[in-house]
Amino acid sequence: MQLTMFCTRVIARKLYVNVSRLKVRHKHFCTDAATRVSGSNCGQPSPEHKETHDLSNNIQHYDIAIVGGGMVGMALACSLASMPLTKHLNVAIIDSNPALGSRPYFNKEDPPDPRVSTVTPATISFFKDVGAWQYIEQHRHAYFDKMQVWDYTGLGYTRYNAQDINKEVLGCVVENKVLHGSLLSCIENTDFQKTIYPSKLSSMTLPPSPSSLGMDSTSSRPPLSSQRHLAKLELSDGNSLYTKLVVGADGGKSRVRELAGFKTTGWNYSQNAIICTVEHTVENGCAWQRFLPAGPIALLPMGDNFSNIVWTMNPKESTNRKLMNEDEFVKDVNNALDYGYGPHPTSSLFGSGEMFSWPRAGVTLSANDCFEVPPKVVKLASERMVFPLSLRHASDYVSKHVVLIGDAAHTVHPLAGQGVNMGFGDAFALSRVIAEGIAVGSDIGEVTVLKKYEAERKPANIMMMGILDGFQKAYSVDFGPLNILRAAALHGAHFISPLKRSIISYASGEQKLPLFT
Amino acid sequence: MASKLVRHSHLRALSFSINNYIRSPHFSTPNRAPLSYRLFSNASSSSSSSARPDKSTGGFQRASSLKDLELTKFASIAETWWDSEGPFKPLHVMNPTRLAFIRSTLCQHFSKDPNSARPFEGLKIVDVGCGGGILSEPLARMGATVTGVDAVEKNIKIAHIHADLDPVTSTIEYCCTTAEKLVEEDRKFDVVIALEVIEHVANPAEFCKSLAALTVPDGATIISTINRSMRSYATAIVAAEYLLHWLPKGTHEWSSFLTPEELVLILQRANITVREMAGFVYNPLTGRWSLSDDISVNFIAFGTKNCQ
Ligand SMILES: Cc1cc2nc3c(=O)[nH]c(=O)nc-3n(C[C@H](O)[C@H](O)[C@H](O)COP(=O)(O)OP(=O)(O)OC[C@H]3O[C@@H](n4cnc5c(N)ncnc54)[C@H](O)[C@@H]3O)c2cc1C
Ligand SMILES: C[S@@+](CC[C@H](N)C(=O)[O-])C[C@H]1O[C@@H](n2cnc3c(N)ncnc32)[C@H](O)[C@@H]1O
Numbered sequence: 001m002q003l004t005m006f007c008t009r010v011i012a013r014k015l016y017v018n019v020s021r022l023k024v025r026h027k028h029f030c031t032d033a034a035t036r037v038s039g040s041n042c043g044q045p046s047p048e049h050k051e052t053h054d055l056s057n058n059i060q061h062y063d064i065a066i067v068g069g070g071m072v073g074m075a076l077a078c079s080l081a082s083m084p085l086t087k088h089l090n091v092a093i094i095d096s097n098p099a100l101g102s103r104p105y106f107n108k109e110d111p112p113d114p115r116v117s118t119v120t121p122a123t124i125s126f127f128k129d130v131g132a133w134q135y136i137e138q139h140r141h142a143y144f145d146k147m148q149v150w151d152y153t154g155l156g157y158t159r160y161n162a163q164d165i166n167k168e169v170l171g172c173v174v175e176n177k178v179l180h181g182s183l184l185s186c187i188e189n190t191d192f193q194k195t196i197y198p199s200k201l202s203s204m205t206l207p208p209s210p211s212s213l214g215m216d217s218t219s220s221r222p223p224l225s226s227q228r229h230l231a232k233l234e235l236s237d238g239n240s241l242y243t244k245l246v247v248g249a250d251g252g253k254s255r256v257r258e259l260a261g262f263k264t265t266g267w268n269y270s271q272n273a274i275i276c277t278v279e280h281t282v283e284n285g286c287a288w289q290r291f292l293p294a295g296p297i298a299l300l301p302m303g304d305n306f307s308n309i310v311w312t313m314n315p316k317e318s319t320n321r322k323l324m325n326e327d328e329f330v331k332d333v334n335n336a337l338d339y340g341y342g343p344h345p346t347s348s349l350f351g352s353g354e355m356f357s358w359p360r361a362g363v364t365l366s367a368n369d370c371f372e373v374p375p376k377v378v379k380l381a382s383e384r385m386v387f388p389l390s391l392r393h394a395s396d397y398v399s400k401h402v403v404l405i406g407d408a409a410h411t412v413h414p415l416a417g418q419g420v421n422m423g424f425g426d427a428f429a430l431s432r433v434i435a436e437g438i439a440v441g442s443d444i445g446e447v448t449v450l451k452k453y454e455a456e457r458k459p460a461n462i463m464m465m466g467i468l469d470g471f472q473k474a475y476s477v478d479f480g481p482l483n484i485l486r487a488a489a490l491h492g493a494h495f496i497s498p499l500k501r502s503i504i505s506y507a508s509g510e511q512k513l514p515l516f517t
Numbered sequence: 518m519a520s521k522l523v524r525h526s527h528l529r530a531l532s533f534s535i536n537n538y539i540r541s542p543h544f545s546t547p548n549r550a551p552l553s554y555r556l557f558s559n560a561s562s563s564s565s566s567s568a569r570p571d572k573s574t575g576g577f578q579r580a581s582s583l584k585d586l587e588l589t590k591f592a593s594i595a596e597t598w599w600d601s602e603g604p605f606k607p608l609h610v611m612n613p614t615r616l617a618f619i620r621s622t623l624c625q626h627f628s629k630d631p632n633s634a635r636p637f638e639g640l641k642i643v644d645v646g647c648g649g650g651i652l653s654e655p656l657a658r659m660g661a662t663v664t665g666v667d668a669v670e671k672n673i674k675i676a677h678i679h680a681d682l683d684p685v686t687s688t689i690e691y692c693c694t695t696a697e698k699l700v701e702e703d704r705k706f707d708v709v710i711a712l713e714v715i716e717h718v719a720n721p722a723e724f725c726k727s728l729a730a731l732t733v734p735d736g737a738t739i740i741s742t743i744n745r746s747m748r749s750y751a752t753a754i755v756a757a758e759y760l761l762h763w764l765p766k767g768t769h770e771w772s773s774f775l776t777p778e779e780l781v782l783i784l785q786r787a788n789i790t791v792r793e794m795a796g797f798v799y800n801p802l803t804g805r806w807s808l809s810d811d812i813s814v815n816f817i818a819f820g821t822k823n824c825q
Contacts, residue, residue, distance in 0.1 A: 085633075088634055162788075229683050439617070440620060441659040442612075443658070455803075
């Protein structure tokens with residue numbers, strides 16, 4: 001055991017390239033065919049032989065295998081590393097993304113990447129709790145404390161200030177690569193026992209259900225091998241490993257979800273979004289969103305003189321706008337953010353029973369906040385990326401030994417900031433549920449433990465998705481969810497206050513064990 | 518003898534009502550349904566065996582003969598101890614809550630680090646009436662050196678098989694024996710735990726004396742049980758059975774359920790001072806149990822053995 005720990009730490013720290021090379025060579029010894037045959041035998045009546053074989057080949061055992069080391073998977077790892085009850089866990093992270101193998105390095109001079117997330121105050125406090133926010137602060141990030149939402153019809157507008165909800169900020173815009181890199185740096189700087197497998201999950205064998213552990217099996221067989229309570233993962237590079245718990249953090253096309261047989265429901269919105277970075281002549285300190293006939297356009301501050309554009313439209317328009325020349329595109333953007341499609345609004349929407357008349361307990365709007373025109377865009381500063389919009393939700397998040405987090409459980413929109421905030425909420429809730437399970441000696445692969453995570457997250461996520469989708473349907477079939485997502489993220493606490501409060505409570509460090517006081 | 522029989526029927530009646538009360542509506546598998554009244558059915562069979570004042574071979578033979586008679590049911594019971602949706606669901610659902618109590622009281626008493634994943638490292642614990650090991654396994658994961666004993670052989674077998682699945686729990690020592698037998702063998706433990714057992718034993722006061730004898734001086738004893746107020750749930754059914762033909766001679770005899778006050782008293786007589794007590798309350802909305810001051814239904818007591 002000691003030896004294993006030592007080895008894995010070495011793998012994790014520096015040698016993993018070498019080791020993986022070794023492992024690749026090892027793969028040639030036992031041919032692909034042999035691996036596959038024995039693999040498919042696993043769980044069948046003759047696994048005992050196989051297990052001993054595996055043991056002699058030193059198949060590693062882990063407490064948790066995180067499949068997918070994206071933002072959400074890494075957030076889970078960081079959270080586990082930061083809590084006293086979970087920091088001893090032996091964790092494998094499986095992801096072929098080369099970013100996981102190298103120390104993150106970002107050049108501050110480069111213009112921001114168009115893939116950004118609007119992180120909520122809840123996410124910020126979660127990052128602070130696990131110790132990752134300090135790394136974000138070393139890189140580009142843009143807090144904003146104002147936002148303005150208006151409509152092309154000129155009917156009205158809404159402006160929000162952070163002070164209105166007694167907050168310092170409404171949110172912070174951070175490039176996805178910075179969020180990811182900060183989580184990586186954070187975990188590198190702990191002595192958490194993690195092993196990174198630079199590979200992909202190809203198959204998964206779950207242990208038989210307890211009902212097949214009948215007494216009859218003992219009469220004819222030697223004592224059940226201990227692997228019988230572990231899930232076995234096989235990777236595309238021929239490696240395999242055993243684990244008590246498999247966490248599917250492998251994104252919207254989750255392989256874990258597929259292999260575990262979880263169903264999903266969802267639909268595509270036959271809408272696309274264009275994202276890109278743009279430049280102004282002045283710094284933008286406000287988040288802007290305007291509802292246009294085909295969908296909303298959002299302009300998010302990115303720090304310096306940069307902003308991020310997220311613009312929803314029908315697929316044909318998006319193809320055109322991706323291909324048109326830069327000057328024309330910039331003109332289109334300015335048009336969409338100013339007089340295009342209709343006049344400037346003259347009266348505040350607040351109290352008109354219109355779009356934003358959702359419960360806003362205790363919120364008083366600054367009445368003297370006048371409508372403003374967003375800063376002009378002068379230059380396109382990145383490529384234009386186009387993504388289709390869709391909504392997808394897994395009917396279950398957990399089964400014995402398997403749990404889904406992040407986009408694997410719910411995809412609200414490939415681009416929307418709220419998506420990843422929901423994922424961070426999942427990561428935090430799951431790590432806390434695992435800690436609580438460990439506190440009372442539970443087997444962390446036990447579905448009764450995992451169900452607590454599902455019970456906590458599913459209603460929150462469904463409610464969020466329902467609000468977003470409901471809005472999309474209520475206001476216009478043309479309106480993609482993105483506007484709502486952005487609105488939800490940006491309007492923050494009062495727009496979706498009950499949900500928000502619960503997210504904040506997850507994220508604000510209420511890591512209380514279920515002990516009585 | 519008559520009162521013993523009555524107790525037996527009463528237990529069945531009570532467990533039936535508990536199941537109706539607690540079991541989730543989507544309890545489905547029809548072939549398992551007849552077992553559902555058996556929440557404590559193993560216990561009732563064992564309580565009849567342990568009810569024999571003579572704890573020598575007689576009782577055990579009876580247990581094993583029971584096993585012989587029910588060979589066909591054997592495997593299905595093996596499943597159900599560890600089927601978290603099965604007849605023992607209440608114990609599974611309650612488990613984290615009672616373990617939270619155990620963790621908090623033991624960490625405090627033995628000055629163990631409450632932030633440790635294995636705070637019970639170095640503690641010798643016996644789980645008396647361990648059943649399938651629902652409590653023993655978490656205790657082992659929390660670092661304790663665990664001995665699990667149960668009067669029913671098949672429970673011990675099941676506990677064994679299940680514990681062997683995980684190297685951490687395979688270290689548990691399981692024995693088919695009783696607390697009394699362990700006392701005869703002069704075994705001692707830092708912590709003696711008997712959860713949901715005392716209501717099934719013939720003589721609670723004697724049982725507590727045995728538990729005390731197993732506890733080292735200044736060691737801990739933890740007992741949980743159902744308060745006699747639960748009688749209200751069972752009364753109707755029991756009364757029906759009275760009407761059938763189970764009329765007891767002394768009505769006050771028919772329940773061996775203890776009130777918290779009675780438990781404190783008999784533990785005190787056994788040289789154990791109860792230091793902490795909590796109730797379990799069930800929230801039907803969340804399907805979870807939590808600890809509370811309300812000890813009117815299920816309760817758990819933590820006591821320490823006085824140094825003579
Ligand atoms: C192309 C794209 C652009 C996006 N742009 C934005 C944006 O601008 N703003 C925004 O807020 N959100 C954006 N999103 C959404 C946001 O990135 C997601 O909500 C967030 O990334 C979810 O994080 P995740 O960790 O759950 O999944 P992902 O970020 O999708 O991470 C999944 C990880 O799993 C790995 N993986 C996949 N399959 C396997 C396998 N079989 N074995 C091992 N590893 C596997 C992948 O390599 C990846 O690292 C975008 C999403 C996509 C796909
Ligand atoms: C309701 S179960 C409780 C099981 C376990 N303690 C738990 O709480 O998860 C009661 C158990 O006590 C056992 N039992 C009853 N009387 C006993 C006795 N006198 N000695 C040992 N075990 C006994 C039964 O066999 C049964 O497994």
